[in-house]
Amino acid sequence: xxxxxxxxVAGFAAFLAGCNxxxxxxxxxxxxxxxxxxxxxxxxxxxxGRIAMAPEYTRADLSPYFxxxxxxxxxxxxxxxxxxxxxxxxxxSIGGLVNNPGALSMKDIGAxxxxxxxxxxxxxxxxxxxxxxTGPQLSTILEAAGVQPEANFIVFRxxxxxxxxxxxxxxxMDDAFHAQTIIAxxxxxxxxxxxxxxxxxxxxxxxxxxxxxxYLTGIEAVASLDDIEGGNGGYWEDRxxxxxxxI
Amino acid sequence: xxxxxxxxALSTRIWHWINAISVIILFMSGLNISNAHRRLxxxxxxxxxxxxxxxxxxxxxxxxxxxxxSLAAARDWHVVFALVFGFSLLAFMIxxxxxxxxxxxxxxxxxxxxxxxxxxxVREHLKFNFDHxxxxxxxxxxIAYAGTILVLIPVMIFTGxxxxxxxxxxxxxxxxxxxxxxxxxxxxxxxxxxxxxFFVVHVLLVLASGPVKQIRDMITGGKE
Numbered sequence: 001x002x003x004x005x006x007x008x009v010a011g012f013a014a015f016l017a018g019c020n021x022x023x024x025x026x027x028x029x030x031x032x033x034x035x036x037x038x039x040x041x042x043x044x045x046x047x048x049g050r051i052a053m054a055p056e057y058t059r060a061d062l063s064p065y066f067x068x069x070x071x072x073x074x075x076x077x078x079x080x081x082x083x084x085x086x087x088x089x090x091x092x093s094i095g096g097l098v099n100n101p102g103a104l105s106m107k108d109i110g111a112x113x114x115x116x117x118x119x120x121x122x123x124x125x126x127x128x129x130x131x132x133x134t135g136p137q138l139s140t141i142l143e144a145a146g147v148q149p150e151a152n153f154i155v156f157r158x159x160x161x162x163x164x165x166x167x168x169x170x171x172x173m174d175d176a177f178h179a180q181t182i183i184a185x186x187x188x189x190x191x192x193x194x195x196x197x198x199x200x201x202x203x204x205x206x207x208x209x210x211x212x213x214x215y216l217t218g219i220e221a222v223a224s225l226d227d228i229e230g231g232n233g234g235y236w237e238d239r240x241x242x243x244x245x246x247i
Numbered sequence: 248x249x250x251x252x253x254x255x256a257l258s259t260r261i262w263h264w265i266n267a268i269s270v271i272i273l274f275m276s277g278l279n280i281s282n283a284h285r286r287l288x289x290x291x292x293x294x295x296x297x298x299x300x301x302x303x304x305x306x307x308x309x310x311x312x313x314x315x316x317s318l319a320a321a322r323d324w325h326v327v328f329a330l331v332f333g334f335s336l337l338a339f340m341i342x343x344x345x346x347x348x349x350x351x352x353x354x355x356x357x358x359x360x361x362x363x364x365x366x367x368x369v370r371e372h373l374k375f376n377f378d379h380x381x382x383x384x385x386x387x388x389x390i391a392y393a394g395t396i397l398v399l400i401p402v403m404i405f406t407g408x409x410x411x412x413x414x415x416x417x418x419x420x421x422x423x424x425x426x427x428x429x430x431x432x433x434x435x436x437x438x439x440x441x442x443x444x445f446f447v448v449h450v451l452l453v454l455a456s457g458p459v460k461q462i463r464d465m466i467t468g469g470k471e
Contacts, residue, residue, distance in 0.1 A: 016314045019272070023313050033263050035327040040413065047417025054416045057291070067294045120292055120428065124318065126284035127294035128428055197326055230267045240319030246413020247326055 012145075032242075034212075038242045044174065054180055054205035057118040063129040066121075068186060068195030069161035072165060074215050079159055086191075087199035092183070095219035096155070106199060108186070112136035115182050123209040124241065133203050134186035139177045141219070147173075151221035155228060157203055159215035164234060169213040170225055170233040170243075172202055180205040183216065208245040210222030210236045254383075254469035256346060262339035265467055266400075269332040270442060272312060272324055273403075276368075276441055279311035279321035280390060291427035300433070333404045351397070352382060355389045377456045395445050399438055404436035 022028050043052075073079070082090055091103040116134040142154070156174040158167040162241025175181055184203045185192055192198045204211050209211030211234070223229060237243045255263075262374060286299035307413045308314040312324055343349045359366065372378075377385075384392065408414045408433035409422050425431040453461045463469065 012309075016309065016312070019324075020314060023323065028323070031327055032323045034328055038330055039326065039411070043411070043413035043417050046414070052416040053419075054412060054417050055422065061291060063292050063294070112300075122410075122428065123284070123294075126280070126432060127286070127288075128292040129294050130292045164267045179422070206413050208412060225374045236319075240317070240323075242319075242322060242326065246416075247322075 012141065017161075026242065036242055036244045036247065037050045039190060039247045041149065042064075043246055048158055050114040052206070054119055057093060057130050058222070061117065061118065061130050061131075061187060062132060066131045066193075067127070067129050067194055068193075069125075069157075069209065071162050071214060072170055072195045072209055074159045074163070075216070076159070083194060083198070088119040090199050092200060092216055093157075093218035094141065094145045095218065096222050097151040098142075099148065100222050102145075103156065104141070109136060109183065109200070111187060116186075117180055117182070117203070117205070119205045121209055121212065124236075124245070132186075132188050133180040133182060133184040134189075135184040135200075137179065137232060138181045138219075139179075140201075142176060142221070143184065148222045150223045153222050153225055153233070155225070155233075156213040156216060157218035157220065158213050159217050165238075166229070167213060167215070169202065169211055169235070170222075170228075171211065172208070173236065175204055178204075178206065196237060206246050210241065211245045251471050254319065256342075257349060257468065258339060258342040259348060260465055260468060262335055264334045265331065265335045266339075269328045269335065270326045270446065274443060275331060275368055276321040276324035276328070278306040279313070279316065280318060280325060281436065282306055282311070282316055283318045286318060287289070288429040289433060290429055290444045295428045302438070329404075329407055332400075336396075336400055336404065339392060352384055353389060353393050355386055355393075356427040359389070375400070375455060377452070391445065391448070395442070397444065399441050402438045403435060403442065406431040406438065417445050 030150060059112040087106060090106050092109065093101075093103045095101045113136060113139050114134055115188045116132060118130065118132045120128050120130050122128050139153070151173070153172060156169045156171075158168045158169075171181075180203065182203045184197075184201050185199055187193060187196055196217070197212075200217060202212050203213040222228065225233040229235075232238045233243045234241070281303060282305055285295070285305060286296065287301045287303065288294075288298050289300055296302070297395050311321065313320050340349075343353070365386055371385070372387060383390075385403075405421060406425055408418070409425055409428055415422055415428070422428055422431065425434055460469070
């Protein structure tokens with residue numbers, strides 16, 4: 001009996017060790033990439049591509065307050081100064097594979113047609129918060145910039161630095177031009193709070209929270225993500241998280 | 248039609264083992280994911296302690312995949328095996344309805360639902376007599392198998408789909424079926440422990456009813 005139990009415990013330990021080894025292997029990484037592609041393809045096929053919208057709520061559903069996570073501020077002199085000035089001089093640069101590179105001021109962003117949406121923010125950890133976001137659609141900005149046909153991704157540059165690396169994110173053109181993808185500057189009818197990414201953050205409603213880059217400083221259209229930072233298309237992606245965060 | 252003489256059809260055996268592996272990996276990687284945020288809520292949203300209906304314990308490394316805390320790596324396992332789990336069940340269900348396994352062996356007849364029959368079956372189980380009942384399976388087995396295949400596992404799959412924001416945009420009605428995303432997350436957690444209970448009872452009953460023959464039959468097919 002004792003021997004049998006030892007045999008079971010040893011078998012279980014070998015199973016765990018095996019899983020650890022498989023999890024770290026290159027071929028399992030390829031399997032995971034394939035599975036992500038399947039999930040993304042299924043979501044797009046079942047929902048009809050760009051048309052599918054994340055659910056929107058009413059003001060009665062708003063969370064009592066909106067939790068901040070990840071970077072809760074930007075620890076630089078320039079940011080503290082910008083914050084003290086009420087972010088009036090903040091700029092969002094538009095670059096990469098676009099016909100009209102340049103920069104938008106906060107005034108420019110406020111002058112664009114605005115979208116207000118009450119949506120649910122789902123953190124990869126498992127919690128959800130509902131907030132009302134206002135800002136121009138990213139598609140309006142991209143159409144004015146004239147994205148070149150070679151561009152496959154939009155990269156979002158951020159002011160915050162987390163554990164020594166600059167935060168950044170990226171998405172495909174389906175999500176970049178999606179109706180609910182906005183550059184938000186207001187939360188629940190007020191200027192975006194610092195803990196939630198003041199003065200500008202991305203809302204990309206069909207994906208998990210880490211995709212919603214905060215403290216936005218620039219937008220770039222690129223053909224490939226390979227040469228940017230760790231090459232995986234985002235801060236958390238470079239630390240093992242899935243690039244397609246619609247799962 | 249299934250060839251006569253085999254106790255378990257080939258499709259049943261293949262699905263049984265694929266499903267067993269999927270359940271173990273999904274359960275253990277799920278415990279790792281649970282460690283990322285241990286509070287459960289009802290409704291659409293929730294993040295603060297005062298909104299939670301339950302705070303679950305932190306699950307130890309030996310119970311999780313990988314055996315150290317890594318939300319990213321655990322999600323990799325979950326993302327891969329969610330597809331295996333879902334599509335293998337779909338294939339099994341199509342075949343099990345087509346070859347008559349569902350109707351013949353899993354669904355109970357009206358007379359089997361009589362309280363006297365159920366009570367009789369409970370007593371036989373308590374006497375460790377598992378060889379009874381008119382079909383291949385007795386009524387308690389039918390309730391356990393049908394409940395797992397037709398209720399528990401589909402609930403796991405559908406609540407998992409609700410938690411995926413891309414899937415939710417495609418099928419928003421599914422979120423409402425479960426009463427919101429955080430309700431779906433809570434139900435996902437409860438149904439996972441329901442499957443765990445099935446797993447434990449299933450393994451114990453196999454051990455109590457001649458494990459060598461039972462396991463051999465689930466591999467080779469066995470004799471009717």
